[in-house]
Amino acid sequence: MARRSGSNASQRKSSPLGSLDPAERGVVLDRLLIVHPELHGDAERLATDLLVAVSVERVASEVEAALVWISLDALAARSGRMLGRGYVHESEAAWELVNEAIEPFRADLDRRAALGLLDAAANLAVGTVAGVYRVREPEEGTVLAYAGEDTPTDLAEEFLDRAAKLGVALPDDAAESHWPGWSDLW
Incomplete structure (x- = not known):
């Protein structure tokens, strides 16, 4: 099994998605839901899970x-x-x-x-x-x-x-x- 180098946090920060601020992530989510409307239900469930916690x-x-x-x-x-x-x-x-x-x-x-x-x-x-x-x-x-x-x-x-x-x-x-x-x- 290949060994992963670095932590998940450092890998996230080194990726474009991981480097986005919250407003930029919101734009990406909006665009993703336009391109993939089938994900809207999943996004709503995740948003609800976040809001109820x-x-x-x-x-x-x-x-x-x-x-x-x-x-x-x-x-x-x-x-x-x-x-x-x-x-x-x-x-x-x-x-x-x-x-x-x-x-x-x-x-x-x-x-x-x-x-x-x-x-x-x-x-x-x-x-x-x-x-x-x-x-x-x-x-x-x-x-x-x-x-x-x-x-x-x-x-x-x-x-x-x-x-x-x-x-x-x-x-x-x-x-x-x-x-x-x-x-x-x-």
């Missing part, structure tokens, strides 16, 4: 990181005297930045719910609120702290309301398991 823990970690690592430089650039806006208080600018950080998770919830992937949407909602719960007492001097002490609970309530309006039912044990100090939220 939502880890509550992974989402919680991503949300936590998104909220903790908002740059103070970004806050400084958005607050104070702003041309065309007048004076913008740091708490208002911080709230805007926090909302921008959580927006991709809102959009993902909407997308999965619209596709009827309600279990995946539920895991995403639980993970998002769990991630916000992890930063419920933000470190002083962070953008999240500048946004206001009620910001984490406000974000969590808004996310849970959004999930409910989309018809996403959360597991009965979600609050107890993932945000026990906020059992009154849901």
Whole structure:
């Protein structure tokens, strides 16, 4: 048996397909499905498999990181005297930045719910609120702290309301398991 040299990862990177960025891979997939429409069903199944695989823990970690690592430089650039806006208080600018950080998770919830992937949407909602719960007492001097002490609970309530309006039912044990100090939220 012939021995393969190098790892699969290095072989992928040395091929044109392996070197593509995500947008370029999307173009290749689109073109492949035009040339081979018989692959459309397989592509849909693979896409669905990808969308239903939502880890509550992974989402919680991503949300936590998104909220903790908002740059103070970004806050400084958005607050104070702003041309065309007048004076913008740091708490208002911080709230805007926090909302921008959580927006991709809102959009993902909407997308999965619209596709009827309600279990995946539920895991995403639980993970998002769990991630916000992890930063419920933000470190002083962070953008999240500048946004206001009620910001984490406000974000969590808004996310849970959004999930409910989309018809996403959360597991009965979600609050107890993932945000026990906020059992009154849901």
